[in-house]
Amino acid sequence: MIVAFTDLDDTLFQTLRKLPPGMPGLIPATLGRDGQPHSFCTPAQSALLAHFADSGVTVIPVTGRDPAAMARVALPFTSWRVLDHGLTILRPDGQMDTDWRGQVLTQLEPLQGALRDCTQAIAGLAEALGCRLSHHTAHETHFMTVLKHPDADAGSLERVQLALEHHLDSRGYADLQIIANANNVSVLPRYPGKAEAVRHLRQQHFSHATLTLALGDSLSDLAFMNACDLAVTPPGGQVLRTVTAAKLPQR
Incomplete structure (x- = not known):
């Protein structure tokens, strides 16, 4: 079994402002509060999601979005969902993971x-x-x-x-x-956050997974990306911009 834990905004989709003007093949991925398309998947992002679906990869969003903002995401996520920067976990049936909620409140x-x-x-x-x-x-x-x-x-x-x-x-x-x-x-x-939520899901529900992938674009995603087996990050994102700018010795 392969599980992909993935950030959403600027990883799987983005607003038109962040895309080249007139880019073809865009697919609406989220709706704004006015009900109109707000963010879009590029052909490459759509191809990745289609590959995951065809290959039976379990895709789990790990996002700062709250439940209301997550409800405006049009992509067909059917498994667990990590929201509120890791403080909320929804089960596949859309109900809250009350055990995780109790742990979070104790720390908050x-x-x-x-x-x-x-x-x-x-x-x-x-x-x-x-x-x-x-x-x-x-x-x-x-x-x-x-x-x-x-x-x-x-x-x-x-x-x-x-x-x-x-x-x-x-x-x-x-x-x-x-x-x-x-x-x-x-x-x-600092804690709890996305990384702790991902570890919780891995331990409690996906301990049998043979491979866990992490997808994210920002520095705040690094902690949960390090909690998985392999990490994927888009070009131009905060992670690669920071690494590219770093003047570190190669050894």
């Missing part, structure tokens, strides 16, 4: 004060820079604060990220982490 509760403090500390700068601040919850519990600039202004997002990093360091919040991309900056628990 002690972090509420630190999350609240980080949110309050960054709110003033975020407002001054025109960033939108939002609270994300899992199991009715705050687990992530996201700061997004309406124009994806790199300078503003960098200032927010640096301020958050300084605050975490100064307060000694080792159990929190910052993840960032071209669109937003977020602060959330």
Whole structure:
């Protein structure tokens, strides 16, 4: 049995803004809140998904999307699903894995004060820079604060990220982490996360798998990618950009 644990956005599909103008053969992969196509699979991404389906590979999304955003994904996932950056696991029947939920809540509760403090500390700068601040919850519990600039202004997002990093360091919040991309900056628990959710599924439900693949594009995916046997990453993604820019000795 082969299992592919895969990130979604910018790995299996992306918005038109990130694709060459007029690219042929695109297939809608998600819908926006208005019900219109929002993200698309390229022919290569569609071919990969078709190959997985034809080969009997079990495909499990591992995504930061919450259940509502996952419901707008049009791709036919039929197995387990890892949502909310690993804090929510849905069974193949769409019901929540309550055992995992209990473990997550036990670990989230002690972090509420630190999350609240980080949110309050960054709110003033975020407002001054025109960033939108939002609270994300899992199991009715705050687990992530996201700061997004309406124009994806790199300078503003960098200032927010640096301020958050300084605050975490100064307060000694080792159990929190910052993840960032071209669109937003977020602060959330370091554990549990995608990697712990993938390990949980491997141990509890896929211990018999002969091969586990991990697909992801961003640095925040690396932990769960390292929890699998082999990793696949798209060109131009954050992972390959970082590796390409690294000046490391070859030995």
